[in-house]
Amino acid sequence: MAEITFPIGPIHPALKEPERFMITVEGETVVNADIRIGHIHRGIEKLVESRTYIQNLYLTERICGICSFTHTTNFCQATEDILGIAPPPRGLYLRTIVNELERIHSHLLWVGVAGHEMGFDTLFMYSWDDREVVQDILELMTGNRVNYAYNTIGGVRRDLNQSVSDKLLKGMDFLETRMKAYVDIGLNETTILKRTQGIGILKQPEARKYSAVGPRLRACGIAYDVRKADPHAAYGEIPFDVITAETSDVHGQYVVRALETIESIKMVRYMVKNLPAGDIRVKAPRKVPPGEAISRTEAPRGEDIHYLRSNGTDKPDRLRVRTPTMANILNVAHTLKGAQIADVPMIVAGIDPCMGCMDRVLIIDNDKETSNMVDMEELRKYAIEWYKEAPNR
Amino acid sequence: MAEEKTIQTLTQLFKSKGITAEFTAPRERRIFITVEREQLKTAILTVFRELDMWHLISTSAVDAGDHFEALYHTASENKTITFKVILSKEDPTLPTITDILPAAVLYEREFHDVMGFIIEGHPDMRPLILPENWGDKGYPLRKDWVDPRKKGGDA
Amino acid sequence: MARPGYMIPELLGRLGKKPVTVLYPYEKLPTAPGLRGKIKFHTDKCIGCGMCARDCPSGACVMVEFKGEGRKKSPEFNLDRCTFCEQCAESCPKDAIELTGEYELAHFKKNELIIR
Numbered sequence: 001m002a003e004i005t006f007p008i009g010p011i012h013p014a015l016k017e018p019e020r021f022m023i024t025v026e027g028e029t030v031v032n033a034d035i036r037i038g039h040i041h042r043g044i045e046k047l048v049e050s051r052t053y054i055q056n057l058y059l060t061e062r063i064c065g066i067c068s069f070t071h072t073t074n075f076c077q078a079t080e081d082i083l084g085i086a087p088p089p090r091g092l093y094l095r096t097i098v099n100e101l102e103r104i105h106s107h108l109l110w111v112g113v114a115g116h117e118m119g120f121d122t123l124f125m126y127s128w129d130d131r132e133v134v135q136d137i138l139e140l141m142t143g144n145r146v147n148y149a150y151n152t153i154g155g156v157r158r159d160l161n162q163s164v165s166d167k168l169l170k171g172m173d174f175l176e177t178r179m180k181a182y183v184d185i186g187l188n189e190t191t192i193l194k195r196t197q198g199i200g201i202l203k204q205p206e207a208r209k210y211s212a213v214g215p216r217l218r219a220c221g222i223a224y225d226v227r228k229a230d231p232h233a234a235y236g237e238i239p240f241d242v243i244t245a246e247t248s249d250v251h252g253q254y255v256v257r258a259l260e261t262i263e264s265i266k267m268v269r270y271m272v273k274n275l276p277a278g279d280i281r282v283k284a285p286r287k288v289p290p291g292e293a294i295s296r297t298e299a300p301r302g303e304d305i306h307y308l309r310s311n312g313t314d315k316p317d318r319l320r321v322r323t324p325t326m327a328n329i330l331n332v333a334h335t336l337k338g339a340q341i342a343d344v345p346m347i348v349a350g351i352d353p354c355m356g357c358m359d360r361v362l363i364i365d366n367d368k369e370t371s372n373m374v375d376m377e378e379l380r381k382y383a384i385e386w387y388k389e390a391p392n393r
Numbered sequence: 394m395a396e397e398k399t400i401q402t403l404t405q406l407f408k409s410k411g412i413t414a415e416f417t418a419p420r421e422r423r424i425f426i427t428v429e430r431e432q433l434k435t436a437i438l439t440v441f442r443e444l445d446m447w448h449l450i451s452t453s454a455v456d457a458g459d460h461f462e463a464l465y466h467t468a469s470e471n472k473t474i475t476f477k478v479i480l481s482k483e484d485p486t487l488p489t490i491t492d493i494l495p496a497a498v499l500y501e502r503e504f505h506d507v508m509g510f511i512i513e514g515h516p517d518m519r520p521l522i523l524p525e526n527w528g529d530k531g532y533p534l535r536k537d538w539v540d541p542r543k544k545g546g547d548a
Numbered sequence: 549m550a551r552p553g554y555m556i557p558e559l560l561g562r563l564g565k566k567p568v569t570v571l572y573p574y575e576k577l578p579t580a581p582g583l584r585g586k587i588k589f590h591t592d593k594c595i596g597c598g599m600c601a602r603d604c605p606s607g608a609c610v611m612v613e614f615k616g617e618g619r620k621k622s623p624e625f626n627l628d629r630c631t632f633c634e635q636c637a638e639s640c641p642k643d644a645i646e647l648t649g650e651y652e653l654a655h656f657k658k659n660e661l662i663i664r
Contacts (some may be wrong), residue, residue: 021521035499041522045507046533052604058605058633081420122555129568141579149584149633157638158582181558189554208447211496224448229471230422294423294466294473305466307453319536322451330499 003031016346021348025341034334048319053079053153053288056316060306061147063321066109070299071321072151073305076310079153079234080337081293085284089234089276091155096234097168097271098142098150099297100264104175106135106300107257107264110352111182114254117349118195119384123185130178131169140164155281165272176265183258186251186317195387196251199345203248210331213324214302215260216351219245219252226298233297240267250350257352278307286314299324301352325351342383396424399444399472406443412436427477430487437465437476438493452500454508456466456536462487463510465497480510489514507534579649584632586650587625589663592645596621600636600645609636612664625659627653 005024024032044063048056055077060075061068063273073095082084088221108131115123135145141164142148150156169326186192202212207220217224225242227235243259245252295306302324328351335347396418403426407414412435415427427435437466440446446469455462459524461480466473491498502521504510509532512518520527531538570577579585596619601611608629614622623636623645637645647657 036519037499037521043533052603054603054635054639055605058631058635075515076406122559126558126562134570136580139583141582143580143582143584143634144632147631147633149635157634185558188551190552209495211447211449211494219606229468230473261531292425293419294475296468296473303450305451307451307466309455310456317457318453320451320453320455326499327450327496330496363423 001048002026007036021344023336023341028340028342030336030339032220033206033226033333035170035333037329045319045321048316050315052314053316056319057152058147058149060319060321061149062149064299064323066106067102067299067301067304067324067356068147069150070297070304072303073099073233074295074297074306075308076151076153077245077295077297078293079288079310081283081295082288082291082308082310083153083155085282086359087155087282088279089157090278091280091282092234093271093275094156094160094280096238097160097268098138098148098156098201099233100268100271101134101138101141101266104261104268105131105138105301107261108134110257110300110349111186111196111254113352114196114250114349115192117345117380117383118191119380119387120189120191120195123189123192126344127182130175133175137168139173140167141337142359152251152281152284154284155279157281159280160272160275165275169270172269176262179258179262179265181199183255183262186254186258192254193251195343195346196249196254197247198249198251199343200250200339200350201248202331202335206334207248207331211327211333212302212331213327214299214351215253215256216302216328216331218243219256220244220248220347226296226303230296230332232295234271238270244354250346254348264337266283282360286313287312288316342387345380345383348381394418394421396421396472399424403440406439406468407436410435410439412439421502422472422508424472424474425477426474427479430478430480431530433465433476434488435480435491437467437490438538440476440528441467441493442473444472444474446474449494449496449500452497452504454504456508456512456534458536461508463504463508465490485509486511486513489516506532508532509535579651581649583649583651584634584647586627586648586653587630587636587663588646588648589623589625590644590646591616591622591664593642594622595619595642595644597625597641599639599641603639604633605633605635606631622664625663627663628658 003024003026005022007022022034022036023030034244038110044059050213051059057075060071063071108127112124112127115127138148139145141160142158150158202220203224204220207217207222221244223242223244228242241262243256243263245255290310290312292309297304304324305322307320308316309318331353332348337345339347400416400418404416412432413429414436417425426436446467448468450468451466453464460482463478463480467475487510489501491501499521501512501515502518505512505518506520506522530541595615598611598621600623601609606629608626609623611621612624614620634647637647
């Protein structure tokens, strides 16, 4: 049978790394997948060099639209590291609370996106409805729903008062019951099981070989979490478990994400109840002495790293950002090999990239030398139909 | 401090293998190892075997004014170990490490894109971030790079 | 255990509820008290130091010549460029800048989005 190559991507409005997968198929089976990223490279690493540290705070926030807080945390931590200042305990706790709230909202978003990709739009609607609760809490705490502008060098910018923390705890109670329902649904619902089990399998040796990160890695049974390995902010003081799954497939990632959200809810509750008193920030100088620092955080999608080099002025010399998706693309290209076309959206969605990158699919027929455009919506519908024909595939 | 102990072990190990290296530990859980370009691969392999590591977390290319620096950030269970290679501006060549760490394949392509490092032995040196028609418009993260649009060309 | 129709009790539980969405602009969802919205500038408190313009990450706040008395320069806020990060209010030594909760900023004329 003739091989057909078609690219997925590259339009990708939200992430730093837009992905284009050149996928070669033979019949229904993917035989090769190649990556081409950088379609909307925004040059943030260059732009950082011409802006002050305070301005860069809001620039790094816009690296990612969903895990915006983890990038500012990283940037602040790296700067604080070079400056040699430590935020007060209350500031660190508040920073960790927002980090975990962000994980809750991002994982709920993923549950919805995964539901949408598998043609289970009810799950998508319900999980996004529940996500509103955590978004409202974030708005109440930080003043915005997406780009919180909550972090600053030396601490956080707003304190948590009693009425907000009451609402926060109430919201957490509600979300915990909802998340338990999603775990239950994920383990029992036929649609989810059929579309995720045994798909996108990444074995442990490959996961190590391609340096996978985040839920993708933990779904392979490797208990590696930056929150434990390199405890930043207040993570060293908070009890929590690293969730792993043994199945190594997309279903394993569903389970890891859902259980991780429950773990995050427990962490938020613990932190709010044990919030230290005192200041929330220390004053940081504008000029940063020469030095270098690496900051690592566990973003919802995996490990996020900033490398910062300063040169004694109020502008950084170099900031290197490695976002989690960059680390996970390689293993996606690997797991796509041998998969069915209909499973491609599910596997790519599995690592939780931004779905915008999958908006456009170009199918090139090698035999006829023609190409026609298919958008992701059609591929999704095709996948749903494909499974409808024979549900036991 | 646990880092000093690791540094001691590694120094002895490096000495026995004939690797010259400089160690610094600016804070807890961070170790910087400056190695020669020719000994980079042996150094990485030695450290990875000694500390049972597998995770390459990132790489960074830095233009430090009079020289370039290539940094390989790796992580063990509780440490972040960075290998630093100092390159001259005239000869920014690096050996590929994709044969020992396949995860470096994208990072090394990025090295070439943004800073113009020449990676010897890399299996696939297509541009990663920059467009295919970038041509000779330079390497954007070098300090002496000027936006082609400012010079009247198109971007 | 795969069980078809596992979501049905969940679906039935939602049947009696009213829609989550509201009929904007006739109905409006309440906003959080600390929401960062339209900038309010207290021109009488300003001393024209320019700290807001210096820290503005998006170039929304620029210093322009001040026609009135008391100072030479005064900030001008271009809300079409503003990211509502509140950094100007934080940098201001005299608390002359305040962010209100007003979020409906669609206008027909660009001039209406410039606050002096």
